[in-house]
Amino acid sequence: MPVIELSVKELNVFIGEEVGVERLVSSITRMGADVESADEKTITVEFFPDRPDLLSVEGTARALRAFLGIAPGLKTYSLNPAAAELTVDTSILPIRGHIECLVVKDVRLDEDMLKGLMEMQEDLHWALGRNRKKVAIGVHDSSKITPPYTYRAAAPEEIRFEPLGMPGQEMSLGEILKKHPKGVEYAPIIDCFNKYPVILDSKADVLSLPPIINGELTKLTVDTTQIFVEMTGTDARAVRYAMNILAAAFAEHEWKLSKVKVKYPKAVVETPDLSPVQRKLSVDYTNMMLGLSLTPGEMKVCLEKKGYGAVEDGDGLTVSVPAYRSDILHDIDLVEDVAIGYGFDMFETVLPSLSTTGARLPEESIVRKARRAMLGLGFTEVMTLMLSNEDANNERMGTSDSAVKVQNPISIEHTIIRTHLLPSLLEVLYINRHRELPQQIFEAGDVLKLDPNEETSARSEKRLAGCIVHAKANFSEIKSVFNAVLRDLEIYGEIEPLEHPSFIPGRCAQVEGVGYFGELHPQVLTNFELEYPAVALEIILK
Numbered sequence: 001m002p003v004i005e006l007s008v009k010e011l012n013v014f015i016g017e018e019v020g021v022e023r024l025v026s027s028i029t030r031m032g033a034d035v036e037s038a039d040e041k042t043i044t045v046e047f048f049p050d051r052p053d054l055l056s057v058e059g060t061a062r063a064l065r066a067f068l069g070i071a072p073g074l075k076t077y078s079l080n081p082a083a084a085e086l087t088v089d090t091s092i093l094p095i096r097g098h099i100e101c102l103v104v105k106d107v108r109l110d111e112d113m114l115k116g117l118m119e120m121q122e123d124l125h126w127a128l129g130r131n132r133k134k135v136a137i138g139v140h141d142s143s144k145i146t147p148p149y150t151y152r153a154a155a156p157e158e159i160r161f162e163p164l165g166m167p168g169q170e171m172s173l174g175e176i177l178k179k180h181p182k183g184v185e186y187a188p189i190i191d192c193f194n195k196y197p198v199i200l201d202s203k204a205d206v207l208s209l210p211p212i213i214n215g216e217l218t219k220l221t222v223d224t225t226q227i228f229v230e231m232t233g234t235d236a237r238a239v240r241y242a243m244n245i246l247a248a249a250f251a252e253h254e255w256k257l258s259k260v261k262v263k264y265p266k267a268v269v270e271t272p273d274l275s276p277v278q279r280k281l282s283v284d285y286t287n288m289m290l291g292l293s294l295t296p297g298e299m300k301v302c303l304e305k306k307g308y309g310a311v312e313d314g315d316g317l318t319v320s321v322p323a324y325r326s327d328i329l330h331d332i333d334l335v336e337d338v339a340i341g342y343g344f345d346m347f348e349t350v351l352p353s354l355s356t357t358g359a360r361l362p363e364e365s366i367v368r369k370a371r372r373a374m375l376g377l378g379f380t381e382v383m384t385l386m387l388s389n390e391d392a393n394n395e396r397m398g399t400s401d402s403a404v405k406v407q408n409p410i411s412i413e414h415t416i417i418r419t420h421l422l423p424s425l426l427e428v429l430y431i432n433r434h435r436e437l438p439q440q441i442f443e444a445g446d447v448l449k450l451d452p453n454e455e456t457s458a459r460s461e462k463r464l465a466g467c468i469v470h471a472k473a474n475f476s477e478i479k480s481v482f483n484a485v486l487r488d489l490e491i492y493g494e495i496e497p498l499e500h501p502s503f504i505p506g507r508c509a510q511v512e513g514v515g516y517f518g519e520l521h522p523q524v525l526t527n528f529e530l531e532y533p534a535v536a537l538e539i540i541l542k
Contacts (some may be wrong), residue, residue, distance in 0.1 A: 014061030067346035074309030083258035089152035101260035136211025140218035153195035163208035241326035302341030387414035398501035398528035421465035438470030478535035515539030
């Protein structure tokens with residue numbers, strides 16, 4: 001989780017009055033964060049990643065103003081009419097097709113503020129941007145560029161400019177991805193495309209190569225007085241909230257914010273939009289979930305302490321959710337904030353009315369035996385996600401299993417529910433391929449299998465998989481492991497040959513309906529970039 005350092009002096013400046021360190025620490029803790037350390041100058045806080053709006057001194061101070069009762073309720077920010085235009089070219093849509101922009105004037109910067117701005121950018125890149133895959137932020141000195149701007153795709157050698165941190169070293173887009181430190185780090189995000197994103201001004205000067213690096217031309221300094229912000233990404237929602245969080249932080253400085261007209265091929269929008277979102281919250285539902293008996297008026301006070309606007313509306317409340325609150329996805333999120341505003345220390349402690357005794361689920365007994373057997377054979381247990389993708393689950397394994405697909409995947413790595421465990425183990429071995437050999441790992445976990453007779457029906461299976469990698473790994477070795485595990489599980493059956501696309505022909509066998517084992521095919525090893533022979537097994541745990 002993100003850890004940030006907050007200056008006590010800056011916090012009090014933005015809060016608007018002097019608040020002692022002890023009270024600040026107490027309030028931040030009651031808001032749901034973990035204070036790691038505090039002294040008269042600095043408070044170090046670990047915030048939950050679902051609250052990226054708190055990852056700056058401006059955002060934390062805004063939350064504290066409401067929580068402390070200094071300025072409860074919804075904080076609104078004004079935006080001036082569009083002060084610039086940006087055209088989105090059709091060529092960029094399949095690569096990185098979402099963008100929001102902002103113009104900021106009357107900016108006053110010093111070295112500490114520049115450092116804080118850079119840290120907030122990186123925190124947003126992590127919390128909302130998934131390390132720049134979903135969102136990348138560019139902040140530019142707009143006095144050095146001339147609108148209108150263009151956002152388009154360009155060939156690797158089509159455009160040259162001086163990347164940030166390398167003054168006087170003009171490079172092509174392709175060279176930046178290979179030679180610039182940031183290019184090397186983030187190249188995998190875009191190097192799969194034939195063309196790369198680029199933002200230009202009306203004179204064809206380069207602002208940035210998103211999501212890699214800005215141009216040296218628009219570098220911020222303590223003399224910067226006006227800023228142009230661009231946020232590009234693959235997720236419109238993430239881009240919107242990242243922009244709203246940054247814009248709200250700028251507004252806390254009382255700088256002047258102006259919209260930007262963004263012209264898509266089929267639509268024209270003005271960004272950002274800092275209008276609050278209206279939600280209806282049931283008082284009865286909230287009280288039921290919290291075990292309280294709050295009146296609508298009392299609930300309104302709780303929500304205002306958390307920075308919401310709230311109006312009594314019949315049997316509930318109409319709640320105005322700030323535009324920078326990316327974590328409000330369901331009514332229960334508002335209920336949680338009611339609880340925080342009410343105070344967890346105010347809840348009455350009550351012993352449970354029922355006395356229960358926990359017990360292991362019957363189906364877990366065989367899983368426990370399987371784990372014990374593998375550990376006894378010298379294997380190391382790993383735990384991986386059930387989510388996978390077609391490439392790892394099927395293509396690299398040489399299989400063609402039908403899998404349950406994720407409707408709205410958050411990344412290309414997690415698009416399906418895995419149908420077998422071996423790909424997950426091979427990915428772990430790939431990550432650890434620089435470690436010494438031999439490596440012996442196993443996993444006992446769930447897979448999801450589609451019913452071949454009913455495409456909308458699937459069943460969960462518990463499985464055990466193991467893999468051994470070293471220079472002399474062979475069929476006899478994995479056969480002995482397979483037999484030992486079946487003996488410990490008290491499972492019996494005839495071993496017979498099996499043709500399996502993931503294994504070398506003639507070096508794979510099975511006990512029908514129980515599991516299979518063998519030497520992995522050289523092509524599978526190549527697909528996972530493993531340089532030594534590997535043997536594997538997979539068993540259905542019934």
